[in-house]
Amino acid sequence: MNLAHMRIPILSLFLLSVLSVPGQEKYPLNTFRSPLDIPLVLAGTFGELRSNHFHSGIDIKTQQRQGLPVYAIAEGTVTRIKIGLWGYGKAIYIAHPNGYTSVYGHLQKFAPEIESFIKKIQYEKKSYEVEVFPDYGDINISKDQVVAYSGNTGGSSGPHLHFEIRSSISEKPTNPLLYGLEVRDATNPTLLDLYAYPLSEDAQVNRSSKKIQIKFNKQKDGTYLAEKVYAAGTIGFGINTYDRQDLAANKNGIYSIQQSVNGKIYSYFNFESFSFGETRYINTLIDYDHFGKYKERIQRCFLTPGNRLGIYKQIYNDGQIPVREGLTYNVEILIKDLHNNTVKLIVPVEGKRQQPMVIEDEEKTEHFIIAKQPNNYDLGAAKVYFPANTFYNDFYIDLKKGKDTVVIHNNRVPAHKNFTVTFDVANYAPEERKKLFIARLDNKNKANYMTTFKRGTTFTTRTRSLGAYTLALDTIPPNIRPKNFKARQWLNNYRYLSLIISDDLSGIDSYSATLNGEWILMEYEPKTKTLTYNFDDNILNQTQCELKVIVTDNVGNSNTFTSSFYRK
Numbered sequence: 001m002n003l004a005h006m007r008i009p010i011l012s013l014f015l016l017s018v019l020s021v022p023g024q025e026k027y028p029l030n031t032f033r034s035p036l037d038i039p040l041v042l043a044g045t046f047g048e049l050r051s052n053h054f055h056s057g058i059d060i061k062t063q064q065r066q067g068l069p070v071y072a073i074a075e076g077t078v079t080r081i082k083i084g085l086w087g088y089g090k091a092i093y094i095a096h097p098n099g100y101t102s103v104y105g106h107l108q109k110f111a112p113e114i115e116s117f118i119k120k121i122q123y124e125k126k127s128y129e130v131e132v133f134p135d136y137g138d139i140n141i142s143k144d145q146v147v148a149y150s151g152n153t154g155g156s157s158g159p160h161l162h163f164e165i166r167s168s169i170s171e172k173p174t175n176p177l178l179y180g181l182e183v184r185d186a187t188n189p190t191l192l193d194l195y196a197y198p199l200s201e202d203a204q205v206n207r208s209s210k211k212i213q214i215k216f217n218k219q220k221d222g223t224y225l226a227e228k229v230y231a232a233g234t235i236g237f238g239i240n241t242y243d244r245q246d247l248a249a250n251k252n253g254i255y256s257i258q259q260s261v262n263g264k265i266y267s268y269f270n271f272e273s274f275s276f277g278e279t280r281y282i283n284t285l286i287d288y289d290h291f292g293k294y295k296e297r298i299q300r301c302f303l304t305p306g307n308r309l310g311i312y313k314q315i316y317n318d319g320q321i322p323v324r325e326g327l328t329y330n331v332e333i334l335i336k337d338l339h340n341n342t343v344k345l346i347v348p349v350e351g352k353r354q355q356p357m358v359i360e361d362e363e364k365t366e367h368f369i370i371a372k373q374p375n376n377y378d379l380g381a382a383k384v385y386f387p388a389n390t391f392y393n394d395f396y397i398d399l400k401k402g403k404d405t406v407v408i409h410n411n412r413v414p415a416h417k418n419f420t421v422t423f424d425v426a427n428y429a430p431e432e433r434k435k436l437f438i439a440r441l442d443n444k445n446k447a448n449y450m451t452t453f454k455r456g457t458t459f460t461t462r463t464r465s466l467g468a469y470t471l472a473l474d475t476i477p478p479n480i481r482p483k484n485f486k487a488r489q490w491l492n493n494y495r496y497l498s499l500i501i502s503d504d505l506s507g508i509d510s511y512s513a514t515l516n517g518e519w520i521l522m523e524y525e526p527k528t529k530t531l532t533y534n535f536d537d538n539i540l541n542q543t544q545c546e547l548k549v550i551v552t553d554n555v556g557n558s559n560t561f562t563s564s565f566y567r568k
């Protein structure tokens with residue numbers, strides 16, 4: 001190989017790094033239209049901090065209404081349709097020729113051709129919940145085609161469209177606002193709180209060896225200036241912030257946070273893209289202990305053990321700042337939204353060791369978890385098994401036992417992996433065991449059903465939530481009552497038939513319904529406890545109809561409702 005050959009790649013590499021933003025992909029700007037034909041107002045942004053995950057799309061407000069036409073953002077082919085009780089509810093995935101897939105969730109219903117395609121499958125499988133992957137090219141979509149109507153299905157707490165753009169190959173979700181969709185936003189992010197963290201063993205911040213809040217004030221030029229921080233050892237910073245756009249009060253997520261020290265960038269992350277495989281590491285970005293106590297999410301500008309997030313575009317010294325006595329440091333934190341509206345916070349730091357305040361140590365319990373190793377505990381009422389790397393950190397775990405109840409630490413430590421809780425139920429009569437299940441007690445001591453694996457006299461559940469677990473008994477079958485009709489009524493002009501179903505303790509596991517012995521599709525909306533049959537499905541061929549609905553709870557208690565009505 002001669003030298004001339006080697007110089008070209010080195011030179012072009014150099015030019016590339018100068019001419020392009022590092023790590024920033026090129027996104028097609030004028031290829032995709034908006035999925036709705038109303039002005040885009042957001043109830044949620046990409047990367048927004050949610051429970052155990054980053055939001056993987058944008059939530060578009062639909063004017064408190066359902067049924068708005070949802071358009072394909074470009075021509076393509078349907079690659080997936082999913083109907084689930086939770087998550088995205090009714091959702092459709094469309095792959096486009098340019099390598100991106102668009103996703104539309106919480107839909108009320110699909111466009112007629114797609115609706116009849118999926119209903120056929122629901123009737124074949126006798127199930128409301130279905131997931132299908134049509135062959136490439138089976139359901140082609142043209143640009144501007146209405147593919148669905150917006151709704152509120154699945155884990156949605158108000159009418160809106162959840163919209164994503166993913167890479168078709170890697171399935172990584174990308175920020176949908178990088179493709180030129182128009183959202184009015186001249187509003188700056190809002191900075192709520194600043195915290196300083198002593199990180200090394202010998203570190204202190206304003207005499208404290210624990211995290212403390214730092215006050216700041218807005219300056220005339222719009223920047224924020226924090227009170228001077230006196231520190232020694234290695235320290236870090238974290239902020240509590242949100243962003244809103246112009247046309248709504250929703251508190252959405254910011255796009256990027258950059259921290260620099262004396263002009264050098266120590267950490268920079270943004271929400272251009274992330275992978276579903278890393279999304280749970282959000283619990284290493286936020287101060288989880290603080291979140292458990294106050295339900296506020298502090299985003300840390302430094303890395304802690306176990307953080308495997310790929311959102312960092314620049315990182316130096318893990319974003320941690322070693323402070324030397326006698327020196328001063330100018331820490332600058334820039335918070336941006338996607339439209340480049342920027343909040344600048346200056347934190348002056350002076351290296352100075354002071355008489356430390358007396359602060360109680362972390363409570364030492366008799367059990368110390370070494371995160372890298374598996375850990376096994378017998379608590380009498382139950383055994384708890386943590387596989388290796390369930391946790392990010394080593395810590396003293398607090399374990400308490402009562403009759404049929406164990407308390408596994410508290411909600412201020414995140415678990416990354418599932419661990420198991422196993423109860424011995426030998427004390428219960430075999431008949432009783434059938435109605436028994438493992439429940440997690442929430443902070444109001446309400447029992448929530450956990451999927452319970454029963455094998456002889458041992459009941460096991462898998463979970464990623466620390467807290468209280470108990471055995472609970474459910475002997476009461478579900479309740480079923482009609483919502484919009486009475487027995488022996490004529491229902492000629494009715495479009496729907498609906499019922500209310502509920503279960504007190506273990507919750508509803510399954511339901512099925514027939515008309516004159518034929519299975520019918522009843523859509524279930526757990527949020528309103530409603531089952532709905534659409535008369536358009538045309539199962540009826542006689543005037544007198546016998547309806548039968550069977551509902552079963554999670555421990556097998558079952559109830560059957562029958563009624564008759566007339567229809568011509």
Ligand SMILES: [Zn+2]
Nearest residue numbers: 044058059162
């Ligand atoms: Zn969403």
